[in-house]
Amino acid sequence: MEHFKDDFVYKIRSAIREAYQRRDELNRMISGLDFGKDKYQFKITRNTGADGKYYPMFMDDSLNIDPSVLNTTMDDQMNLFSMEHENKYGELMNELIEIFIPPEGATGEELENAKRDMQKYSDYRTYLSFDMEQIVDGDEKLTIGLSKMIKKNSGGEGQNPLYVALLASFAQAYGIHLSPKVRRNPSIRLVVLDEAFSKMDAEKVASCIDLIRNLGFQAIISATNDKIQNYLENVDKTFVYANPNKKNISIQEFEKCEFDNLLTEE
Helix, strand or coil: CHHHHHHHHHHHHHHHHHHHHHHHHHHHHHCCCCECCEEEEEEEEECCCHHHHHHHHHHCHHHCCCHHHCCCCHHHHHHHHHHHHHHHHHHHHHHHHHHHCCCCCCCHHHHHHHHHHHHHHCCHHHHEEEEEEEEECCCCCEEEEHHHHHHHCCHHHHHHHHHHHHHHHHHHHHCCCCCCCCCCCCCCCEEEEECCCCCCCHHHHHHHHHHHHHCCCEEEEECCHHHHHHCCCCCCEEEEEECCCCCCCEEEEEEHHHHHHHHHHC
């Protein structure tokens, strides 16, 4: 059981620390990107709910072991770290373990509940709260949480954090802005968005497309006819599809320069 406890604690701890590292990577990635006049950042903190009481048990400083300070009696010193943690959190750990360890002779329902609790408490996200903040640059810099942001911004502005999060996730998956030492092989960096930015006006669509360009993506974006005007001046190429009789599809291709010429002629 002791080995299980140690393994459980260190796995959750490692996953939480990795989540913080990914948050920092994403925030560095989007820190220089303006979304209109605003910026966004991801926030991860200790769960503010009941399950947050277990967080210190996983992240306590007594679990930080610096190999450089360990001497030949390393096993004894490792035991000291374990004892310090056990003295602090032994009862809390036993409380947590009892939640997802079924009792002897458990019924089918109890086994199912224990399985469900095991899935919950073996997931590091149970112990964290996730949020996104909007940083408004004005006379005074304001920071607004996601829930307030969504209530405050109706329509297109409410879509902003969605696309920032989506594009930042794509950027991380493609390894964009990583150090050359860890950068992956070249990729097409393709992003396909179906009827994206549907509630945004032309100005906000332009900001989104600037964000896509600044992150180094190649994007394919579909839009309905009534929204296409919002894209024409911001994309390199437009394909107009028509299927008037539901039998034959026609496709017309336009380069951005052609739209510029049409505007000049008008």
